[in-house]
Amino acid sequence: MTKVAFYAPMKPPTHPVPSGDRAMGRAILAALRDGGIEADLVSKLQTRDKDGHVDTQARLLALAEAEATRLIAQGRYADWQVWITYHCYYKAPDLVGPTVAAALNLPYFQIEATRARKRLNGPWSTFAQAAEAASDAADVIFHLTARDAESLYAYAPAHQRIVHLPPFLPRNDLPPASSGDGPMLSVGMLRHGDKFASYELIADTLTLLKTPDWRLVIAGDGPALNAVASIMQPFGDRVELRGSLDDAALGEAYGQASLLFWPGVNEAFGMTYLEAQAAGLPVVAQDRPGVIDVLAPHQHPTPAGGPEALAQEIDLLLGDCAERARRGQAARDYVATHHLLGAASKTLCDAITGTIA
Incomplete structure (x- = not known):
């Protein structure tokens, strides 16, 4: 069975607080299972800096370096064949996946990556640069919307594939239809x-x-x-x-x-x-x-x-x-x-x- 390492730096799919981000992360895991692929949630490190603080970014970079070291050691005995990161952007970049994937010689995939080059200067500059570097390193990037696709295609390196993955529900059927007459x-x-x-x-x-x-x-x-x-x-x-x-x-x-x-x-x-x-x-x-x-x-x-x-x-x-x-x-x-x-x-x-x- 194919086995992948899965990571969501914005919010892990096991997070207790509901959100669209958590829902999509869970849906991706369901889609992998549906296709016979086993996914290990390899880290719960959240890298989000919502306010653009240099100290916050420095702290998260240090945590990410330690996490990458741990995962490289773990990965030498795991049977991961691909690394997949869901939702990498300038406020919550993937500070772990590119390092681990390179060290373990794993193909590196991103789902819902966004490029924001206007953020390369300013309070999020360090994280924006990390997000750009992660996107540059990806072998495949799945985009969910046409808006995201524009910048991904504009700045894609020669080796990279861009694939459209429309947002989806983690089910193969429809729920019962609404009565249509309520509030x-x-x-x-x-x-x-x-x-x-x-x-x-x-x-x-x-x-x-x-x-x-x-x-x-x-x-x-x-x-x-x-x-x-x-x-x-x-x-x-x-x-x-x-x-x-x-x-x-x-x-x-x-x-x-x-x-x-x-x-x-x-x-x-x-x-x-x-x-x-x-x-x-x-x-x-x-x-x-x-x-x-x-x-x-x-x-x-x-x-x-x-x-x-x-x-x-x-x-x-x-x-x-x-x-x-x-x-x-x-x-x-x-x-x-x-x-x-x-x-x-x-x-x-x-x-x-x-x-x-």
Whole structure:
């Protein structure tokens, strides 16, 4: 059996806090298993420096050097045939994989690597340079979105293969279809920054709705809980903050919702879009890079349209159950065709076995 060393410097798939990053990491492991490849999670070292602190980067570099030394020693007695790193970028570079792969003469793969050369100067310069070096070292890089592909192709060294791996759900079938007649649903971590910008846009949109009896359930938790609760307070009991939901409870929420409403400000792509569409929910989101890669074809509102365009889209769907059902089925069919486990497993495993053959 083919065996790979797997590492996720941003967040290991065993991390206790739910996130899209963790979900995608788990999905990758499921895809490898589905293709008959065994993956060892070889390190849980998280290299993320969210604030651009030189001292933080120096500390993580020292930890990574020690971790690489440990893994080189371990790898001499392991039967790894490939090293795979998931999600390497300037705030959380792979400081371990290139060193270990080179020492053990392993092909080095990356999944969802991003190049950000504008960060080569500034507070993240050390980490940005490390992320660029890791990307340069990769034999194969799988990109998830068209936006990531642009810079990967632009700066790829001659030896490197770039492969498209569409984001996917870790399942080969679809969940039961939603009833389509429940409340709207928003799913996202409650944190400041880009996530909070989506919640602010949601609140602005809700004030413009003409549909009289709308309701919204928000699934998520985090440090911006009080801030989100505050901006939703004017809507009273029409907005319910349900907190963090486990997989079963979230699946139930999808199954009862009428649509998913998540604008997607600066989302990489968003697993919640795939989960919602798999359940047959039409999605109200903005046409943004990354997000658009996982949405069923439709004329989605642009950011320039602001909350007014989002409100028009919601009013249309809430007021026309036939259109809502049509869009929901189209979304479900789209996920079944493009974003389930089987196709992803074949893409990953063909590249791995073709490299080591």
